[in-house]
Amino acid sequence: MQNVKGTHDLLPNEAAGFESIENLLKGIATYYAYKQVRTPVIEPSELFVRGVGNSSDVVRKEMYTFLDKADRSISLRPEFTAGIIRMLVNNKTYATEELPLKYFYLGPVFRYDRPQLGRYRQFNQFGVESVGNNSYFNDVEVIMMAYSMLISLGLNGVKLKINSIGDDASRDAYRKALKDYFAPHIDHMCEDCKQRYELNPLRILDCKVEEDIKIAENAPIVGQYLSKESEERFNNILALLSEYEIPYEVDPHLVRGLDYYSETVFEFHYVSATGNNYGAIGGGGHYHKLVKELGGPDLPGIGFSFGVERLYSVLKDDNLLPEDEDKVFIYMMPMGLQARKVALNLASDLRMSGYITDYCFDDCKLSAMFKRAEKKQAKYAIIIGENEINNDKVVIKDLNKQEQIEVPTSEVVDFFDKLGGIAD
Ligand code: HAM
Numbered sequence: 471m472q473n474v475k476g477t478h479d480l481l482p483n484e485a486a487g488f489e490s491i492e493n494l495l496k497g498i499a500t501y502y503a504y505k506q507v508r509t510p511v512i513e514p515s516e517l518f519v520r521g522v523g524n525s526s527d528v529v530r531k532e533m534y535t536f537l538d539k540a541d542r543s544i545s546l547r548p549e550f551t552a553g554i555i556r557m558l559v560n561n562k563t564y565a566t567e568e569l570p571l572k573y574f575y576l577g578p579v580f581r582y583d584r585p586q587l588g589r590y591r592q593f594n595q596f597g598v599e600s601v602g603n604n605s606y607f608n609d610v611e612v613i614m615m616a617y618s619m620l621i622s623l624g625l626n627g628v629k630l631k632i633n634s635i636g637d638d639a640s641r642d643a644y645r646k647a648l649k650d651y652f653a654p655h656i657d658h659m660c661e662d663c664k665q666r667y668e669l670n671p672l673r674i675l676d677c678k679v680e681e682d683i684k685i686a687e688n689a690p691i692v693g694q695y696l697s698k699e700s701e702e703r704f705n706n707i708l709a710l711l712s713e714y715e716i717p718y719e720v721d722p723h724l725v726r727g728l729d730y731y732s733e734t735v736f737e738f739h740y741v742s743a744t745g746n747n748y749g750a751i752g753g754g755g756h757y758h759k760l761v762k763e764l765g766g767p768d769l770p771g772i773g774f775s776f777g778v779e780r781l782y783s784v785l786k787d788d789n790l791l792p793e794d795e796d797k798v799f800i801y802m803m804p805m806g807l808q809a810r811k812v813a814l815n816l817a818s819d820l821r822m823s824g825y826i827t828d829y830c831f832d833d834c835k836l837s838a839m840f841k842r843a844e845k846k847q848a849k850y851a852i853i854i855g856e857n858e859i860n861n862d863k864v865v866i867k868d869l870n871k872q873e874q875i876e877v878p879t880s881e882v883v884d885f886f887d888k889l890g891g892i893a894d
Contacts, residue, residue: 476583476591484782488594490792491781492576495596495619499574502615504598507573509553511580515543520763521552523729525670530662532581546580551730551757551773552764554599559766569602569769576778588748588780597754597775601761604770606703609734609756610710612772616738616752617716623781624790625740628751630717632736633724634704635672636696637758641732644695645671655685676727691722700733707734732758734772742787751784752776800886801848802829803839805855813854816864816882823883843869852882 473479480488496506515535522529534546547553554573558564563571576596583589600612613630620628635641648671652659656667659674659682666673675686696704711718718736726735735755741747754774761769785791800820804813813829820827828846830839836853843851853865853874864882867874877885 474591476585476589478590478592478779487782487786487791488778491623491778491785492596494622494792495776496574496576498615498619498622499598502572502598502611504572504574504600507554507557507575508577509547509550509557509575511547511578512544513547513553513556515545517552517556517764518545518548521555521730521760522549523670525666525673526727526729527673527676528581528728530665532583534580534582548581549579549728550575550577550595550597550775551599551728551760551771554773555601555760555764555766555771558601559761559764564602564761564767564769570608570771571601572598573601574598587746588777588783590779594778595775596778597773599771599773601771602769606706606734607710609707609772610714612754612774613707613711613734613736614714614716616736616754616774616776619776620738620740620751623785624788625751625784627740629719629739630711630736631721631724631739632708632711632718632734633692633721634696634700634733635692635725635731635735635755636700637732640692640696640700641672644690644692647690647695648672648674651689652685659685670729672725673727673729675723675725692725693722703733726753726755730757730760730763731755732770736774738776740784742784744787746783746787748777748780748783750777751780799846799848800825800827800850800852801839801843801846802827803836803843803851803853804830805836805853806833806859808859809854809856812859812879813852816852816854816879819883820886823887825883825886850886 515533518529518533524530528548533548536544538544554575558571574597577594578592579595580592582591585591598612598615600608617630652667652671652674656664660677660679663674663677663682675689677683677686724735724737733756737750737753740751752774756770756772758770760771761767802813802817804810817827817829828848830842840851849869851867851869853867858864862879863876864879865874866877866885
């Protein structure tokens with residue numbers, strides 16, 4: 471039986487790598503005073519149609535949508551932002567918590583995308599949303615946090631691409647300019663683009679068809695249509711980024727593929743030493759109308775999400791995956807039935823005291839047990855035989871130094887505590 475196309479398993483060392491990445495991201499989000507929230511994987515399809523937008527490829531082509539037994543249209547979340555906003559509107563957290571609401575999240579998302587390098591159908595995102603404050607300092611703080619996370623992971627050569635797609639007035643003017651530009655071409659463009667032309671001409675810029683990309687190359691850029699306020703906001707943000715020495719590149723073509731964005735949009739790119747380009751490792755932006763669109767008050771927001779698979783891939787390529795910590799790891803080696811009873815009990819004590827402890831269930835020779843311990847990379851073995859049982863003692867062997875001592879059974883936990891090696 472094969473796994474579903476576009477999904478992947480995480481074997482123990484990969485799962486450990488994912489966890490160390492996620493722990494680092496969680497830690498930094500917490501330092502920025504963000505709190506974790508969790509939302510359902512399934513949501514009403516309508517949430518994404520209204521939230522992410524019915525002109526986006528994500529909603530039009532990539533959602534896993536089905537009818538449940540009561541004929542309700544349900545979708546697996548293709549991203550987090552819409553669900554997070556639904557959560558805060560449903561729970562009215564904006565009325566009880568201090569603004570801005572600062573939430574972080576992580577978990578699987580689903581897109582029926584074409585699987586290729588760095589592109590899965592089930593993948594994991596880690597992200598943040600800050601809702602309820604429109605200061606451009608808030609935008610800068612969010613970008614600063616994302617950048618700090620990537621630097622903390624060791625991705626020093628990360629490229630921040632940033633642009634402004636302006637306020638409503640800017641985008642209305644830009645959409646009109648795009649319509650004028652594409653009008654003489656649209657009959658020769660793909661069927662998707664014809665629909666995009668009607669629904670939202672901005673989405674034509676996401677088209678992947680080569681001939682259409684060529685036509686779009688000379689399309690007007692959004693920067694030419696920014697209102698005075700949007701231009702000022704964007705310049706203020708860029709000035710602060712420069713002041714804080716966060717390197718960026720203004721990408722005048724960056725508009726992002728989800729419909730909720732306004733003003734600042736950004737993406738992080740990183741090409742690993744092996745030359746692999748997995749696509750953007752993260753992206754985000756400001757949104758003005760999403761909270762209102764989903765039934766809440768008129769609150770702006772800004773956020774970003776990283777693709778955890780892509781972070782893992784670039785870190786692995788560049789040998790930057792955080793090392794597994796040096797954990798005390800004990801392997802119990804009981805010889806005989808009575809010893810097994812004592813060993814399982816002692817293992818439980820050690821585990822409850824924070825020591826990773828494994829146990830040999832089989833009635834095998836000591837030499838075979840040592841081989842198993844070595845394979846499991848245990849640091850210590852605890853040997854319990856008939857002699858030890860009779861004397862209420864165990865033998866603790868340091869498997870690196872190949873030294874061993876006898877310790878009374880009741881003092882084993884103390885012995886490890888004195889070594890100072892509490893595993894976390
Ligand atoms: P997004 O750019 O669609 O933004 O996705 C964020 C990140 O998810 C991408 O930069 C990429 O690393 C990863 N990603 C996207 N598609 C795939 C895929 N098929 N396979 C693996 N990784 C992928 C959002 O989802 C927005 N919700 C971000 C945001 C938060 N904007 C505001 N707040």
